[in-house]
Amino acid sequence: MSFGSSFNQGGRISIAEAMDRLVRGGLPVRFTAYDGSSAGPPDAPIGLHLRTERGLAYLMTAPGDLGLARAYVSGDLDLEGVHPADPYAAMVLLKDHTKFRMPTPAEGIAIARSLGLSHLRPPAPPPQEHLPRWRRAVEGLRHSLVRDAEVISHHYDVSNRFYEMVLGPSMAYTCALYETPDATLEEAQFAKFDLVCRKLDLKPGMTLLDVGCGWGSMVRHAAREYGVKALGVTLSLEQAEWAKGAIDREGLGDLVEVRHSDYRDVVETGFDAISSIGLTEHIGVRNYPSYFGHLRDRLAPGGRLLNHSITRRHNRQQETGAFIDRYVFPDGELIGSGTIIAAAQDQDLEVQHSENLRLHYASTLRDWNRNLVEHWDECVAEVGEGTARVWGLYIAGSRVGFERDEIELHQVLATRNHDDGRSGFPMRPDWKP
Template sequence: MADAAGRLATLAEEVLGTPLPIRIRAWDHSETGPPGAPTLVVRRRRALRRLLWTPGELGLARAWVSGDLDVEGDLYDALGRLAGHLWERDSATPRQSRLTAALQVLRDPRRRAAVRTFIALAGPGLPPPPPREEARTTRRGPLHTPRRDKEAISHHYDVGNDFYALVLGPSMVYSCAYWDGPDTTLEVAQRAKLDLVCRKLALKPGQRLLDVGCGWGSMVLHAAREYGVSAVGITLSEEQASYARKRIADAGLTGQIEIRVQDYREVPDGPYDAISSIGMAEHVGAARYAEYTGILHRLLKPGGRLLNHQIARRPEPDEETYHVDEFIDRYVFPDGELAPVGRTVSQLEEAGFEVRDVEAIREHYALTLRRWVARLEASWKEAVRLTSPGRARVWRLYMAACVLSFERNRIGVNQILAVRTPGDGASGLPLRARDWRE
C-alpha cells in the first residue's frame, strides 16, 4: 500500500476535523507531518484493526501495549500535542473523549468513503487478542468487594519487586515526594514526605500507628525508626508484604513493626493513636468511601489524627458524565476511582472527623513522576527483562501522561489532616496549625 502515512494523515484530519500535530510513519516506511515534531510510528496494520473494532482509548491502549504503535522523539511533547484529542471531552457526548467520538464516526454508514479507506488501511482479518498485560480480574458483581479489590491490587502491585525498585529507587515509596526544588534528589524528597506525614500526625515514642496501604513498608519503617512508634502496616499485595517484612527484619525492627496482608475492613485491633493512608484511598471507590472513612474513624482513639494523602480529579459540571479512562482501568489501576477533594473532605466530616488542614501538592507529583520515568527509560532493557515489553510500555505511558495531567491541573494530590476530636472539643493541635513546618 503506497503512502500509507499520507492516507492516514488525511483520514485523521477528516475524522478529527484538524490536522494531526505530530508526524506519522507507517509500516511501509512512508512518513508525513510537521517537520521537527515527534513521530507516531504505526508499526503494523493490525494497530488499525484494534481501533476499528474497539474505537477509542482502549483500542489505542491495546495497540500501544502490544508495540503496534510507538512514539519516536519526546514522549511528553507528543502527549502534549495530542492532549486535546486524548483527554478533552466531546461536547456532544461528554462521556467520550474527542478521539473516541471521532473514531465512532467510522461506524457511521454515511461516511462510507472514510470507512472504506480505514478498512483498506487496516487490512483483512480480526484484531489479535488483547495484550496479556490487560487486567483479567473478576469484573463481575459489585465494585470493591474484598475479593475484587485484592485481585485489582495484585494486578498492579504484584508485577515484581525488582521492577518497582528499578523505577522507585531505594526509598521504595510509590507516592508523591515532597520537594524543596527540582534539584533535590528523589531519595531526599521521599524522606521529606515521610517525615512531613509523621510530623503532621505528631507521632511520639510508644504510640500505635496504622498505615493503611503500607506498600513496601517505607512509612512504617520511617515512623518506627525516627519517631519510636509501634506500627502496623496493611496491604493486599503478597509481594509487597514479603518485601516489607524483609526490610523490617534487616533493620532489626521486627518487634516494633507488623506487616499484615489484610483488608482495611478486617482490622480488628483498634484504637490506634494515628493512622496514615498514603495513596491508598484511590482504590476504595465512591460506593465504599463512606464505609472506609467510618472504619478509620472507629479505629482511631479520641484525639487521634488521620493523614489522608490522595489524588483528586477536578469536579465535572455534571458528575454523571465522569469518564473512567479505559487505559488506566484495564492496564494500570483496575476499578480505581478519583474524587474531587471537596467530596473527600465532606465524607471525612460526615464520618465524624474534624478536618484541620488541606495541603495541595500537585506540582510535587509531576516532579516525582518525571524522576520515575527517567529511571525507567535509563534502565529500559532491564525493566523489560524483569517484567515484559508490554508492562514496561504501560508504565512509561501511564507515568508520562500523569506528568502532564498534574502539570496542567487536570488532577491534583492533597494531604488532608483530620482529627477524631473528643467530646470536649480539644483537638490537640497547636494554635498555629502548621507548626510542623517550622
C-alpha cells in the same frame, strides 16, 4: 472532497490519509504506516509509525485512546523522537493538538472498505490489559474484598525488582515532597514521610496504623525516625513480603509489623495515629462513609488521621479513562477533596487541615520516568517490553495531568475528638511547613 465522494469515483485512501482526515486540524506529528503512506509535518520532532495490520485493526476497532494504547503496548505502533520510558514530550504534543472526530456513517463505511473490512475483526488485546468494567461486574461486586484483592494484585504484583528500579530505594509509590527545586527523589520521599509524621505529631512510644502500606516505607520511617510502634496492611502479597524483608534488614522487627490484609480486616483499636497514603483511590467513592467510619473506630480519642490521595479538581463523579482503567488502576475512582472532607466530617472526624501537593506529584512522576529511562533494558528484561511501555506511557501522561490541574493530590488531616470536644490539636498547626 469527502470520503463518500472519493469512493463514488472509485478512489481509495491510504492509512495515513485516513488518520489525517479524522484528526481535527490535521496531525501534529509525522505519521507513517506499513503501507508506505505518510501524513503530517515532514519535519515534526515526534513521529508515529504503524508497523502492522494488527495495529491497524486495534485502531479501527477501538477508536481513540484505547486503540492507540493497544497498538502501542503490543509494539504495533511506535513513537519516534522520544524514549519509550519517557514519552512526555509526545504526550504534551498529542494532548494539545490531537482531537479525533467521529466520521459520518458514509465516511466510516468508506474508510472500512478502503482499509479492509477484515480489520474490523477485533484482535485479542495485549496481555497487560485488564477485563472491561462489565466483565469485572460479572465476576464480583465492585470494591468487594475479593474483587479489590484481584485488581490490586493486577497493578502491584508486577515485580518487586521492577518497582525498585522505577521508584528508587525509597520504594514509595506516592507523591513526594520537593522542599527545593533541586531535591533528589529520595530526599523528596523522605521529606514526604517526615511531613506526614509531623502532621500526625508522632512521638516515641505512640502507635500508628498505616492502611495500604505498600512496601512499608511509611511504617519503617515512623519507627526509625520517631520511635513509633507501627502496623501496616496491604492487599499485595509481594509488597508485604518485600516489606517484611526490609523490616528485618533494618532491625525494626520489635517496632513494625506488616500484614497481607485488607484494611477492613484490622480489628485492633486505640491507635494514636492513622496514615492512609494512596489508598483512597482504590476504595470507591460510595465506600467513603464505611472507610472513614472504620478508621475513626480504630483511633483513640484525640488521635489524628492523615489521608493522602489523588483527587480531581472538581467533586463530580467521573469514570477514569479506558487506558487507566484497563491497564493501570482497574476500578480506580477519583473525586475532589471536598467530597473526601465531607465524608470524613460525616463520620465525626474534625478536619483540621488540607494541603494540595499537585505540582510535587508532577515532579515525582518526572523522576520516575527518569529512573525508567536509566533502567530501561533491565526493566524490559524483568517484565517485558509491553508492560514497560504501559508504565512509561502512564507515568508521562499522569505528569501532564498534574501539571495542567486535571488531577491533584491532597493531604487531609483530621482528628477523632473526645466526647467533650477536645481534639488535642493546637490553636495553629504544630508542624514545620
